[in-house]
Amino acid sequence: MPLAERLRPRSLEEFVGQQALLGPKSPLGPVVAGRAPLPSLILWGPPGSGKTTLARLLAECAGLQFRCLSAVQAGVREVRAEIDQAARLARSGLRTALFVDEIHRFNKAQQDALLPYVERGSVVLIGATTENPSFEVIPALRSRCPVFILEPHATEGLVELLERALSDPERGLGSSREADPEALEHIARAACGDARRALNLLEAAAGHTSERIDRAAVEQSLDSQAPSYDKAGDAHYDVISAFIKSLRGSDPDAALYWLARMLAGGEDPRFICRRMIIFASEDIGNAEPHALPLAVATAEAFDRIGMPEGRIPLAHCVTYLASAPKSKASYLALGAALDAAKRFGALPVPMHLRNAPTELMRRQGYGAGYQNPHAAPEHFVRTQYAPDALAGERFYFPTQQGAEASLCDRLDRLWRREPPSGDGEDS
Numbered sequence: 001m002p003l004a005e006r007l008r009p010r011s012l013e014e015f016v017g018q019q020a021l022l023g024p025k026s027p028l029g030p031v032v033a034g035r036a037p038l039p040s041l042i043l044w045g046p047p048g049s050g051k052t053t054l055a056r057l058l059a060e061c062a063g064l065q066f067r068c069l070s071a072v073q074a075g076v077r078e079v080r081a082e083i084d085q086a087a088r089l090a091r092s093g094l095r096t097a098l099f100v101d102e103i104h105r106f107n108k109a110q111q112d113a114l115l116p117y118v119e120r121g122s123v124v125l126i127g128a129t130t131e132n133p134s135f136e137v138i139p140a141l142r143s144r145c146p147v148f149i150l151e152p153h154a155t156e157g158l159v160e161l162l163e164r165a166l167s168d169p170e171r172g173l174g175s176s177r178e179a180d181p182e183a184l185e186h187i188a189r190a191a192c193g194d195a196r197r198a199l200n201l202l203e204a205a206a207g208h209t210s211e212r213i214d215r216a217a218v219e220q221s222l223d224s225q226a227p228s229y230d231k232a233g234d235a236h237y238d239v240i241s242a243f244i245k246s247l248r249g250s251d252p253d254a255a256l257y258w259l260a261r262m263l264a265g266g267e268d269p270r271f272i273c274r275r276m277i278i279f280a281s282e283d284i285g286n287a288e289p290h291a292l293p294l295a296v297a298t299a300e301a302f303d304r305i306g307m308p309e310g311r312i313p314l315a316h317c318v319t320y321l322a323s324a325p326k327s328k329a330s331y332l333a334l335g336a337a338l339d340a341a342k343r344f345g346a347l348p349v350p351m352h353l354r355n356a357p358t359e360l361m362r363r364q365g366y367g368a369g370y371q372n373p374h375a376a377p378e379h380f381v382r383t384q385y386a387p388d389a390l391a392g393e394r395f396y397f398p399t400q401q402g403a404e405a406s407l408c409d410r411l412d413r414l415w416r417r418e419p420p421s422g423d424g425e426d427s
Contacts, residue, residue, distance in 0.1 A: 152193020
């Protein structure tokens, strides 16, 4: 049996972490103390945070029979079979806690099938999920099952768990195995809050040496394991969010780390390229006009050369976008213009802006009074280009960031100061 399985806590006293849920004044504190019944609930947390073990221990504290289903393998038939079994036990005075692992894998119909039994109290449902219940669990079930969030384990808690694995002669690696404190710390950090991963790394490191476990043995075990990253789940959205926010926050080092996390986890680099193209316009815009062409060129460069060399233009673009001045002025301006288009509808085009390709249209006044800016000093004519209902309305407010500052100064001079003098110089 793997070390992580052998070392599963047998009581809440052995359970590491999650004191925000289990402490005396915590939401589940009365259940742990035996002062309150265990309600149906959903445990939401990352892999290795202890959801399955906690569910089993809470059921034991509440004096319930513990039954376990995996939503990956079970369907409505298996759920009803467990419910029937729970009903038979109830006639003997025994209540059942039905644990459904990966409950987000159940479709709507399967989740609906649980509702009547939860409502009647036929079973105490404990669902576990690594995905956000707001999106993956139906509202009717969420309204009947409070959601409890399990956090990733702290580094200190994982070190404590690793030390227990070394010292437990029955379930651990045995008292004869020793490890450098630095090696345990390294494993705990590399596990990223996942207790199962920490124990697997320790077991792998122990397999690389028959002597004291040191950092070199840990490095060997790490080389064979990719960082945790779920391309289809919350990790996908969380990491890309951290990546974009690091670019927006002008932190090239953090942005490079999140880029590396995605690449090591198997993210499609084309997805990263698309997000950088969007970012170049949305968050940088006219503050650095070279950002968008560079992002587009990066996508093209990656398509031409592929991996592993394709990482180089990706890093090039990431560091540039993170370091460039930022402006959302163009993005916000479009939003304001779209809002005006919805509010005012199809406003008529001013006559002087209409094209007049025929004599009839010219006689009707199309294009009358239009002045071509190219024929004017500084190639500018102060006139009204917006519909009458929007005369004087502003959508674009350029910032003083990077190249956009010169655009801001020019527009201020042309539109909000005296007209340019006839010789083309500033007035």
